Amino acid sequence: MTGPCPRVFSRKEMLETLYQWFWWDKLWLPAELSWADLEDRDGRVYAKASHLYVTVPYAFSFLLVRYLFERWIATPLAVAAGIRHRVHLKVEHNPILENYYSTHSKNPLQADINGLSKKSSLPVRQIERWFRRRRRQDHPGVLKKFREASWRFVFYLSAFIGGIAALYNKEWLYDSRQVWTGYPKQSMLDSQYWYYILEMSFYGCLLCSVAFDVKRKDFKEQIIHHLATLVLLSFSWCANFIRMGTLVMLVHDASDILLESAKLFNYAKWEKTSHGLFVAFAVVFMVTRLIIFPFWKFLFGTLTRDERSDNEEEEEQESSQTEDGDVQQYKPFNGLSRDAASEKNGCFGLSPPENTCLSRLCHELGSV
Numbered sequence: 001m002t003g004p005c006p007r008v009f010s011r012k013e014m015l016e017t018l019y020q021w022f023w024w025d026k027l028w029l030p031a032e033l034s035w036a037d038l039e040d041r042d043g044r045v046y047a048k049a050s051h052l053y054v055t056v057p058y059a060f061s062f063l064l065v066r067y068l069f070e071r072w073i074a075t076p077l078a079v080a081a082g083i084r085h086r087v088h089l090k091v092e093h094n095p096i097l098e099n100y101y102s103t104h105s106k107n108p109l110q111a112d113i114n115g116l117s118k119k120s121s122l123p124v125r126q127i128e129r130w131f132r133r134r135r136r137q138d139h140p141g142v143l144k145k146f147r148e149a150s151w152r153f154v155f156y157l158s159a160f161i162g163g164i165a166a167l168y169n170k171e172w173l174y175d176s177r178q179v180w181t182g183y184p185k186q187s188m189l190d191s192q193y194w195y196y197i198l199e200m201s202f203y204g205c206l207l208c209s210v211a212f213d214v215k216r217k218d219f220k221e222q223i224i225h226h227l228a229t230l231v232l233l234s235f236s237w238c239a240n241f242i243r244m245g246t247l248v249m250l251v252h253d254a255s256d257i258l259l260e261s262a263k264l265f266n267y268a269k270w271e272k273t274s275h276g277l278f279v280a281f282a283v284v285f286m287v288t289r290l291i292i293f294p295f296w297k298f299l300f301g302t303l304t305r306d307e308r309s310d311n312e313e314e315e316e317q318e319s320s321q322t323e324d325g326d327v328q329q330y331k332p333f334n335g336l337s338r339d340a341a342s343e344k345n346g347c348f349g350l351s352p353p354e355n356t357c358l359s360r361l362c363h364e365l366g367s368v
Contacts, residue, residue: 028239029184037185038240044187049238055197059204066151066205074147081268083143091133096120098134106135140214146267148213153260155202156253162198163250166191172243176296179247184240192242196233199249203229251293255285 025034038046096119100108108116108131117124166189172178207226216222236245262277 033184044185046185047188047193047237047240047242049234051193051197052200052234052237055200055204058197058201059208062201062205063208066209069151069154070147074150075143077150078143078146078267081146083146083267090137091130094120094122094130097127097130101131101134106131106138142267145214146264149260149263149267153257153264156256156260159195159199159202160250160253160257163195163246163253166195167246167250170243173247176247179243186240186243188240188242192246195246195249196237196242200230200233203233248293251288254288255281258284 023035029035029038040046097116100112100116105112113124113127113131116122116127120127122130167173170178172181203226207223207230210219210222210226233245236242258277258281262274262281265271265274265277
């Protein structure tokens, strides 16, 4: 006798299983909460993954805005700064050389040039001249670089000013411990919504335009950077790490403004101004990315004890109090008693509650 045949899952069932596993409550939220607890009610609105769909049409809208900006604003500014479009003469079309240029190398070795000379029946000097002119033809002009940098500068400046306007009256901008107060039941504000959506739309626009932008040596790294930024922003949105996300975006935009402005003055041949801005960029970058970003805890709080030892001592103390019957019962608050919750908020600073799988995963990734 043969046993029962194993059940074969359909593609629809497999996708549904993966969907349910990905959005498993315990992966994203504290243990005592579920997605049903984050439904919009009583005037409170929470971030949802479905909100991010709007970034796709907005990203294409940014492409249109960028085209109009570069044509009607950036180009006249470049002309006023003395930047002109240099027209390179196109080389005579040669199928053999063009195929080698596009599929093999833009800088052929001498042995390859000799082979191409025999194959195309052209002198070696003529082939060398053809490749030099072909490379010069593909070299992006300063005008194109100026327009791209000016577009990024305007966005980063606008985003930074918008971020300040959205956060200047929020308590977590000045006291980082407020980032996790009441997490994850933190109602989303309109300013937070637009800050996130516009930032994600902009990076989606950059990802779409990277194919026809100036192709630099770090082309692959740029794609990875834009994809990683979108993934991180999406995860922070879905996990309702919005307060933290807005602070991180504000910190990152601060130095990008100076970098793009330094490029603009460099293209315009204002060397002293460009050098000064590069120095300012380096200083702001170190302060924001290497001090404020990784050590909020040291700027806004104090660590006078070993957190791990304290947790063990508190557990032993609570255990002994429970045996003596002296412990007072508290209503759970995000998986902790109210005293324990306030102690952890004050101790961890910017660290999220550790009773979620996602927060532990983010902590591990951040320590790599």
